[in-house]
Every structure is written in structure tokens, then in C-alpha cells.
Amino acid sequence: MxxxxxxxxxxxxxxxxxxxxxxxxxxxxxxxxxxxxxxLPMHPHWLPTALAASVLAALVLGYGWQVHRERQGLQxxxxxxxxxxxxxxxxxxxxxxxxxxxxxxxxxxx
Amino acid sequence: MCDSLARARSGDASAFTExxxxxxxxxxxxxxxxxxxxxxxxxxxxxxxxxLHRKLTRVQSDAHxxxxxxxxxxxxxxxxxxxxxxxxxxxxxxxxxxxxxxxDGDPLLQRxxxxxxxRLPPAARAVVLLRYQEDLDPTDIAExxxxxxxxxxxxxxRSLASLREMLGRPGGIIAVAERP
Numbered sequence: 001m002x003x004x005x006x007x008x009x010x011x012x013x014x015x016x017x018x019x020x021x022x023x024x025x026x027x028x029x030x031x032x033x034x035x036x037x038x039x040l041p042m043h044p045h046w047l048p049t050a051l052a053a054s055v056l057a058a059l060v061l062g063y064g065w066q067v068h069r070e071r072q073g074l075q076x077x078x079x080x081x082x083x084x085x086x087x088x089x090x091x092x093x094x095x096x097x098x099x100x101x102x103x104x105x106x107x108x109x110x
Numbered sequence: 111m112c113d114s115l116a117r118a119r120s121g122d123a124s125a126f127t128e129x130x131x132x133x134x135x136x137x138x139x140x141x142x143x144x145x146x147x148x149x150x151x152x153x154x155x156x157x158x159x160x161x162l163h164r165k166l167t168r169v170q171s172d173a174h175x176x177x178x179x180x181x182x183x184x185x186x187x188x189x190x191x192x193x194x195x196x197x198x199x200x201x202x203x204x205x206x207x208x209x210x211x212x213x214d215g216d217p218l219l220q221r222x223x224x225x226x227x228x229r230l231p232p233a234a235r236a237v238v239l240l241r242y243q244e245d246l247d248p249t250d251i252a253e254x255x256x257x258x259x260x261x262x263x264x265x266x267x268r269s270l271a272s273l274r275e276m277l278g279r280p281g282g283i284i285a286v287a288e289r290p
Contacts, residue, residue, distance in 0.1 A: 005274055006242065012220035013227075013243035018138035018152060023130040026156050027123065030163045 112172050119166050126166070130159050133176070136244070137183050143239050144187035146228045154186045180244060181254045184236045191232045226273050233257070237265040 114132070117125035137158050142151035161182055162169070169175045227238055233255070240251045248266065252259040 005270060005277070008215060008219060008223060009227075009238070009242040009273075010245075011215040012223040013139075013143060013239065015135050015139035015243065016142065018134050018155060019148070022134050022138065022152065022155070023127050026130050026134075026159045027127045029156060029160055030126065031123070 115169065115172060115175060119169070126163060129162075129175075133179055134159075136176075137179050139243060140180065140183045140239060141187050143224065143227065143243060144184065144232070144235060145190060150190065154183065154190060157186060158182050177254065180240065180246075181256075184240070184255060188232045188236060222277075223273065226276055230269055230272070234265045234269050237262055238269050241266060 114125040114128040118129050134155065138151060138155045141154040141158070142148060145151050145154065158179060162175075162179065165178075169178060227235055230238060236255055237251055240246045240254060241248075246254070248259050248262045252262045255262070
């Protein structure tokens, strides 16, 4: 009886084909996954080139930024020197004014 | 390793399609008999081949490919049954296996048996399908389903007893067909 049931099960469970076009639908899905949103596929040999270009761009940007910062520092230094020079001139002028104002009184006393 | 597997592994799209055509019948049948819904079955079968496409380089031989397809199909189907348990119930009139009726035997009995198999719990159903649809022995089934051989044997024994009991019931076929 067991072998009868087993034979009936084998008969009932014969494999059946999927709906027509199944393999094509699978292929379409694999193609879509490979090249998402219509982009061109990137060939693996592009990867080292892209990586090298990224590193080079980062170096150039870093160097440019450093030059910019040095230039800013130099300008600030020149402005400070100019401000000190002007302050010195003003102090010198004030000192002379005070000295000239005090001189006639000294002369009158003499 | 067969030629189309080797070519598919090296990125040949037409070779991959050839592999799909060669194995689609087995994968789809397993998914259909597990899920009992042709749309869900096609969805799972497509997902199996999409995963195969992604992991093709890990497939070492034709035997490994067949094993991998069976394992992933049953795993995906069981996961889906656990997420959507409503697919476990199948009225006889919705039996999707009409096209699979064998020329040998009684078509009504075959449909009835498929409806009864669809009522088994997912793991037991997978064991019965791998045994009688894929013709695997308990050791191979245990490997595919990653369960102890004794559990496989126990599932088989209990499932056969349950099927026999339902078939032997007075008016069994009618009773199952008219199940609410």
C-alpha cells in the first residue's frame, strides 16, 4: 500500500514548465540589475584609473588650498606691518607735538 | 563543469539564459508545489535565478548548481509561506497542477494528492516534494534542507501516514474538495 501511495505521489508531482517567456524575463531582470537606470557599465580596468584620478584631484586641491592659506597669511603679515608703521608715525607725530608745545615755556623761563 | 556553466561564469549572458532554460522546469515546479500559487511561484523562481546570477562564481560544478537551486528554492518558498501563511490553504478547484497531471493514473486522485500535500506544514511539504518530485533520498534531502536525517525520515513517515489516512477516509476526496 505504501509503494502504491508513493507511486501515486510520483505521478501527481511530475514537474511542469513555467509560463512561456520565463527565461527571457529572468534575463531582462539580470540585465537591469547589471546596468541600473540605463547607465553604461564600468569596465573593471577603469577602476584603477578612476582611483588614481581621484587621488590626483585630491592632491591638487590640497596643494591649492595650502597655497591659498599661505597667501592669506602673508597678506595679514603685510597688513600688520603697515598698521605698526602707521602707529609708529602717529606716535612720533604726537611726541613731537608735545615736545614743541613744551619748548616756549622752557625758553621763557631761561 | 558543463560548457554553459563555465561560459555563464565568465559573463556570457546567452550561456546564463541557457542555464535558466535547462533548470527552470525543476525550480518552477518546486516553487509551485510549495506555494500553490503560479504568480508567487514565478516570482520565487525568478528570484532564485537572479540570486544564481549574482553568485555564479561560487558554483563549482553542475551537481553543485542543482543542489544550490533546490536549496535556495525551498528556502525562499518556506520563508514566503512563513510570511504569508494564507498560501498554505488550497481549495481543490484552485489546484495549479492541472497542467502537471500525468497521463498515468487518475487525474482526480493526483489533484487530490497535490491539495493534500499543500496542507502539510512547510518543512514537511518540502521533504515530500524533494522525495517524490525530485527523487532524492533522505540523506540528500537532509543536506538540502540542512536538517538531521532522522528529522527527514520522521517528516516522511508522518506525512505519508497523514496522506494515507486522509485518502482512506470515507468520502475522503469529496470531503477535502468541499473543505471550507
